[in-house]
Amino acid sequence: MTGADFEFIRKLLKQRSGLMLSAEKQYLVESRLMPVAQRNRIPDLSELTNRLRAGTNEALIAEVVEAMTTNETFFFRDRLPFDHVRNLVLPALMAARERHKRIRIWCAASSTGQEPYSLAMAMKEMAPALNGFRIEILATDLSHEVLAKAEAGIYSQFEVQRGLPIQLLLKYFKQTDDASWQLKDEVRNMVQFRTLNLLENFSSLSRMACSATRWRAWAGTLSGNCRRTIGSWVPRSWRTVTASSRRT
Numbered sequence: 001m002t003g004a005d006f007e008f009i010r011k012l013l014k015q016r017s018g019l020m021l022s023a024e025k026q027y028l029v030e031s032r033l034m035p036v037a038q039r040n041r042i043p044d045l046s047e048l049t050n051r052l053r054a055g056t057n058e059a060l061i062a063e064v065v066e067a068m069t070t071n072e073t074f075f076f077r078d079r080l081p082f083d084h085v086r087n088l089v090l091p092a093l094m095a096a097r098e099r100h101k102r103i104r105i106w107c108a109a110s111s112t113g114q115e116p117y118s119l120a121m122a123m124k125e126m127a128p129a130l131n132g133f134r135i136e137i138l139a140t141d142l143s144h145e146v147l148a149k150a151e152a153g154i155y156s157q158f159e160v161q162r163g164l165p166i167q168l169l170l171k172y173f174k175q176t177d178d179a180s181w182q183l184k185d186e187v188r189n190m191v192q193f194r195t196l197n198l199l200e201n202f203s204s205l206s207r208m209a210c211s212a213t214r215w216r217a218w219a220g221t222l223s224g225n226c227r228r229t230i231g232s233w234v235p236r237s238w239r240t241v242t243a244s245s246r247r248t
């Protein structure tokens with residue numbers, strides 16, 4: 001891949017997903033986009049870049065953008081934001097919404113679902129304290145691939161060993177024939193998944209009760225404009241919560 005091709009892809013990614021790649025990440029672009037080229041029977045990355053430059057193949061652009069997303073996630077990641085939800089955010093929301101008895105949580109950039117399902121399990125565990133409140137969780141991501149996995153709610157042994165307490169595994173998952181683990185419907189049904197690019201208009205979601213647990217850390221990879229746009233929407237309480245969380 002030439003320097004000019006890399007620059008073009010960097011700009012495209014920033015524009016389409018908000019991802020900011022530093023100059024030394026050319027190797028990453030090459031390793032992630034080779035499989036895209038192969039799947040589309042495109043001989044090399046220069047030709048792939050030429051087709052992207054033409055700007056006529058939206059499906060190919062979307063595939064490239066998805067291929068460059070980093071989908072790392074695990075159950076109860078960073079722990080602290082979940083403690084804050086239980087101990088600070090939910091009590092405050094319940095007091096504010098006593099009349100409606102309904103709380104809606106938006107998990108933005110949810111990847112393969114571990115984050116919204118962790119929230120759902122946390123909510124189930126504190127059911128008595130929820131005092132009849134209905135909890136709805138909306139999880140969104142720009143990647144169709146991760147959302148398909150999230151909706152299935154099936155995780156490998158390795159994935160359930162990352163962050164998930166054993167008692168929650170035994171309580172809320174059932175083992176599948178191939179030794180994977182599937183979330184029970186009682187948890188899966190608490191979460192709805194939808195495709196959403198945070199750079200696009202998401203005003204229809206603006207009445208949601210609270211936002212992503214880790215938007216801030218994720219926003220660290222975004223361009224200044226994108227960060228400001230999303231950041232101005234994120235409730236102040238969430239900024240504090242996420243600012244104090246520790247990344248592992």
Ligand SMILES: C[S@@+](CC[C@H](N)C(=O)[O-])C[C@H]1O[C@@H](n2cnc3c(N)ncnc32)[C@H](O)[C@@H]1O
Pocket residue numbers: 016017018019069070071072073074077108109110111112115140141142143146196197198199212214218
């Ligand atoms: C590192 S994962 C974080 C998953 C989860 N929130 C967590 O912290 O465990 C980042 C996710 O952001 C998604 N993403 C990146 N850019 C996005 C955008 N512009 N709009 C929506 N989702 C985006 C990626 O597809 C990826 O699944």
